Amino acid sequence: MNRPKVLITRSDIPTVGLNLLKEQCDVIIWEKPEPIPRSALLSKIQNVDGVYCLLTDKIDAEVLDAAGPQLKVVASMSVGVDHLDLQALKKRNIKVGYTPGILTDATAELTVALLLATSRRLIEANRAIYKGEWKAWSPTWMCGPGLSGSTVGIVGLGRIGTQVAKCLKGFNVNKILYTSRNVKQEASEFGGEKVELDLLLQTSDFVIVTTALTTETRQMFNQSAFTKMKKSAIFINVSRGEVVDQPALLEALKNGTIQAAGLDVMTPEPIPLNSELLKLNNCVILPHIGSAAIETREEMSRITAKNIIAVLIGKPAEMPTPLQL
Numbered sequence: 001m002n003r004p005k006v007l008i009t010r011s012d013i014p015t016v017g018l019n020l021l022k023e024q025c026d027v028i029i030w031e032k033p034e035p036i037p038r039s040a041l042l043s044k045i046q047n048v049d050g051v052y053c054l055l056t057d058k059i060d061a062e063v064l065d066a067a068g069p070q071l072k073v074v075a076s077m078s079v080g081v082d083h084l085d086l087q088a089l090k091k092r093n094i095k096v097g098y099t100p101g102i103l104t105d106a107t108a109e110l111t112v113a114l115l116l117a118t119s120r121r122l123i124e125a126n127r128a129i130y131k132g133e134w135k136a137w138s139p140t141w142m143c144g145p146g147l148s149g150s151t152v153g154i155v156g157l158g159r160i161g162t163q164v165a166k167c168l169k170g171f172n173v174n175k176i177l178y179t180s181r182n183v184k185q186e187a188s189e190f191g192g193e194k195v196e197l198d199l200l201l202q203t204s205d206f207v208i209v210t211t212a213l214t215t216e217t218r219q220m221f222n223q224s225a226f227t228k229m230k231k232s233a234i235f236i237n238v239s240r241g242e243v244v245d246q247p248a249l250l251e252a253l254k255n256g257t258i259q260a261a262g263l264d265v266m267t268p269e270p271i272p273l274n275s276e277l278l279k280l281n282n283c284v285i286l287p288h289i290g291s292a293a294i295e296t297r298e299e300m301s302r303i304t305a306k307n308i309i310a311v312l313i314g315k316p317a318e319m320p321t322p323l324q325l
């Protein structure tokens, strides 16, 4: 029997997913640890039945046409799906898999770490030691706002935002505000209050973005949004860089419109080494490592492989985490 052909767009995916696919499919791998160039994607995808992709691969109509009509499933090792043209996939009746839920805890942990690193100036303080600036314990040196008693605003209360809020309860925050289309039942667990975005921006000491990137959220954090925030506000983004107007954020950080920012995502990624953001003491930047817990990445890879196998060997109804198109 002919085994299905699957393209894997990166060489260093966790072996658990790779082995699962190799057992049942003929696998074509982009053999480099860098993202597959567009031209290689367009050529390697031809005639495959399934694709294992990452958030760095833009899968649009051109790519799907290059693949051919036999393509049955595209599974992304990510919860974000803004790199996939969902309409084009739906039109061709291609099943889509993603990894919701699996990376919730890891990303929430990282969000809290970034929040603390930014507010309590951990990176800046660490660098200060190496620069010889630590002369003695000092009553006012390297102080930053604490979480206890603060108001935290979570923009886009989904799985990750909810888990962040639950973690933050342990830090004795005073109030958790959130934005969302609907009132979330689970918010009662941490006393979360649904409010309009403007009110959240005006009253939060910490603004945490966990919303998905959509046409509504693209560039949502622009000059007007930063101007509404408190001067003492700390802005954290773990969603996608494109929800932020980055030049406006840079200005807001430079001229004191807000106090500081912690970013796990930005535009572009990787951030160019000459970016002005990297020169600011009040901006902590991480290289998109929200889900980078070992077990999480292994499980993301296992589920991505299973999503593909369900469609190509079993039944689409057996996909562990299908995206409803």
Ligand code: DGY
Binding pocket: 055, 077, 078, 079, 080, 081, 103, 239, 288, 289, 290, 291, 292
């Ligand atoms: C995702 O899966 O979309 C995350 O951004 C990766 O950490």
